[in-house]
Amino acid sequence: MKTKDLFWPGFVGLLTCMFVVMLVMFCLSFKVYSGKTATIVNQNSRLMAVEKEYLRGKRINGAVEALRKDTIFDYLPSGNRFIIRPLKSKELFERNEATLKTEYLKELVNAGHALQNFLQRQHSKYVEIPFLLIIEGNVDENYDNSLTKEKNAWSQLSYQRGLAVYQLWNNAGIDFQKYGVELLIAGKATGSVMSSEEKGHVFFSIRLLPKITIE
Template identity: 30%
Template sequence: MKESKDFFWPSYVDLMTALFLTMLVMFVLSYKLFHDKEAGLRAANKQLNVQLQEKKKLDEIKAALKRLESNYFIYNQRYKRYELNFPVTFAPQSAVLPAVAQTPLVKAGRFLLSQMQAIKNDESVQYLIVVEGRAAKDLRFPASDPRNADGPAVRQLSYNRALAVIRLWEQAGLRFPNNLEVVAAGSGFRGAGRYTGNQEALNKRFIIQIQPKIGSIGK
């Protein structure tokens, strides 16, 4: 009987020790899972806060760009872009800005600059302002005529026309801040949303693309 008791207690102690170790391991695992879940929730909340801040900033940008609609710019709802609200008619194969268009273009540039400066943001948010020049085909000639050929020459011509606008702004003293990068582009006879048919001549215009640079809002 004594030997039976001597055998029972060591076994009981071993059993309790094993149960204690099991409970300890389960507690450690539970604590780690809880800690990881809590860290995940904190990270998710942080990401959500960043997204909310970015949305708020984008809403500010949209509201400011909305004010561009005026006598100088018109918003093309279908293609989500701004276009000059007045025609600029170049001489054929020429990138020289017509004298009659220079004053309106300077006023449009000043208006654009004032509206962009009205956006409340710090300089960490960068914007890209693309002045895209376009060219119109000469309907007096068939599509197969070399004067209506879509190639490097016509794209260079439309680029030079856009560059002429930016140089005009510079000569007029327009100075865009460091967080507004203004670049010239030329699409020639290409590009989305071209006018067709008897409206072909309307393609002699500039398109203003304004976008915050990727990654700059998150800063």
């Protein structure tokens, strides 16, 4: 009787130990699996983010490339900017001033409308890609030869020239910002932006850059 009396408590104890061991193994397995699952999810999220940025970059490159092929604008690789092709080498401003010459106003307005139409098309195709449009004025050290070569004077005149172009376009009803474009007026105080291989005056240029957003 004593042997039988000891069998069942021992058997129950053995089952209990096995249950505890299986429970521990289950918990360990679950933890390992959960860790691997989290790693896989994180890796998948990173891959999806990379894919998203790749596609976004591809669309941006396609948009900027379209402007490079435009018949109105010429691309200057030395400064990553655009100039108006019909006005290349033209003296757009009065010497040492920020006043636009009247004979070039019509071509400037036409170019502004062409740029607005381009941005409208890009906005309709890629509404999720906002652009930063920089209108940058400039001085020419040979043309503006009576202007003191003092940095502040060059900065002010170059900025005023960029502003003059913007005001001309604004008065003509050209509005870039309604297409999600952020506008910046700038001035380049160091003289001509053109490289030695590129000839002609550049009194203002534009840059079209994707806006960087941090999510």
